[in-house]
Amino acid sequence: MGKVIAQASMSLDGFIADANDQAGPLFDWYYNGNAEVTGTDFHTSPASAEYLRAAWPAIGADVIGRRLFDLTNGWNGRPAVGDAVFVVTHQPPAGWPYPDAPFTFVTDGLHSAIAQAQAVAGDRDVSITPGNIAGQAFQAGLIDEIRVDLVPVVFGAGVRYFGDYAGSPLLLDDPQIVQGDRVTHLHYRLRKS
Amino acid sequence: MTTVFEISMSLDGYVTAAGVRPEEPMGDGGQQLHEWAFGADERGREVLAESESKVGASIAGRRTYDLSVPWWGPDGPGGAARTPTFIVSHGTPEHVPEKSVYTFVNSPIEALERAAAAAGDKNVDVFSASIGQQLLRAGRIDEIHVHLVPVLFGAGTRLFEDLGGTHVQLEIIGVGEGSKATHLRYAVVAAP
Numbered sequence: 001m002g003k004v005i006a007q008a009s010m011s012l013d014g015f016i017a018d019a020n021d022q023a024g025p026l027f028d029w030y031y032n033g034n035a036e037v038t039g040t041d042f043h044t045s046p047a048s049a050e051y052l053r054a055a056w057p058a059i060g061a062d063v064i065g066r067r068l069f070d071l072t073n074g075w076n077g078r079p080a081v082g083d084a085v086f087v088v089t090h091q092p093p094a095g096w097p098y099p100d101a102p103f104t105f106v107t108d109g110l111h112s113a114i115a116q117a118q119a120v121a122g123d124r125d126v127s128i129t130p131g132n133i134a135g136q137a138f139q140a141g142l143i144d145e146i147r148v149d150l151v152p153v154v155f156g157a158g159v160r161y162f163g164d165y166a167g168s169p170l171l172l173d174d175p176q177i178v179q180g181d182r183v184t185h186l187h188y189r190l191r192k193s
Numbered sequence: 194m195t196t197v198f199e200i201s202m203s204l205d206g207y208v209t210a211a212g213v214r215p216e217e218p219m220g221d222g223g224q225q226l227h228e229w230a231f232g233a234d235e236r237g238r239e240v241l242a243e244s245e246s247k248v249g250a251s252i253a254g255r256r257t258y259d260l261s262v263p264w265w266g267p268d269g270p271g272g273a274a275r276t277p278t279f280i281v282s283h284g285t286p287e288h289v290p291e292k293s294v295y296t297f298v299n300s301p302i303e304a305l306e307r308a309a310a311a312a313g314d315k316n317v318d319v320f321s322a323s324i325g326q327q328l329l330r331a332g333r334i335d336e337i338h339v340h341l342v343p344v345l346f347g348a349g350t351r352l353f354e355d356l357g358g359t360h361v362q363l364e365i366i367g368v369g370e371g372s373k374a375t376h377l378r379y380a381v382v383a384a385p
Contacts, residue, residue, distance in 0.1 A: 012377075160205075169225075
């Protein structure tokens with residue numbers, strides 16, 4: 001079975017979207033270079049491209065919360081990463097116009113969503129896209145690794161990468177660091193207690 | 194003169210753990226935020242030494258002072274260097290160590306002006322979250338240096354919680370690998 005990895009771009013003060021649910025400059029690094037990443041429309045700096053080429057294909061399925069699904073309209077039915085998306089929600093959306101999209105609406109909780117995602121991913125990894133859902137996953141001890149694409153901006157308010165995580169302190173190993181253009185990629189492993 | 198807001202922070206944005214009190218000025222387990230500077234890691238010691246060599250004056254808030262003065266003693270946060278240290282405070286505390294480096298001033302801006310005069314060509318280092326944020330909002334911070342520590346605290350004092358929702362644009366100056374902290378240096382491009 002693969003790993004469960006929280007992954008997102010983040011402001012220096014820990015936000016994945018600002019107070020107006022906007023990403024501001026958080027995604028600029030995906031499009032500020034000439035290096036292509038196969039299977040995506042990204043054109044990044046060479047360093048970011050190399051980082052993505054190692055991380056991206058290893059992800060088999062993605063787990064997201066309902067808020068992100070609504071904000072992006074489910075990326076119009078095309079998974080942003082992985083082959084399948086599992087949306088944790090109380091109630092599936094009515095009339096979402098992409099019935100054939102590889103999206104599954106999971107109404108029996110986060111554990112179930114991750115288990116279903118792992119079944120699809122097989123040996124590959126499962127990503128969890130923050131915010132609140134990542135906080136819950138950390139709380140439940142379900143995360144193996146953290147990937148933060150740290151962007152040089154302070155938002156002051158917004159949607160937090162780590163949600164409302166309020167568990168006991170979690171120790172991480174020192175990260176692998178890749179410096180891109182206007183982004184610092186940080187890849188951490190959680191220490192198993 | 195460069196004004197630097199310098200602080201150690203957990204990956205989830207806290208500059209102390211929960212439970213800050215006189216016996217535990219960094220909160221329960223919060224000392225972990227400073228392990229990079231006082232541990233065996235050579236890179237950490239280099240980062241600390243480089244930072245200290247550039248600091249001409251320091252600014253802190255009264256709460257930081259109250260919690261830290263038992264450790265700092267009369268020499269202040271700069272230790273043997275006896276860096277002039279300006280504390281933003283309503284009034285002067287009853288007990289201040291004799292022959293100390295501390296000056297008590299009324300506002301962050303006054304602290305900055307006096308610290309700048311004392312620092313000469315060297316940097317002014319701000320290391321209280323609340324004072325740093327006030328100066329950042331006033332457009333008076335030139336650089337932010339964050340020592341990003343690989344831990345999630347889940348509670349404590351946040352580095353940036355008083356800024357409101359206005360973006361502060363930064364530019365990456367440098368990223369240093371280290372043991373128990375990643376050393377991030379940013380220039381402030383546009384303040385709120």
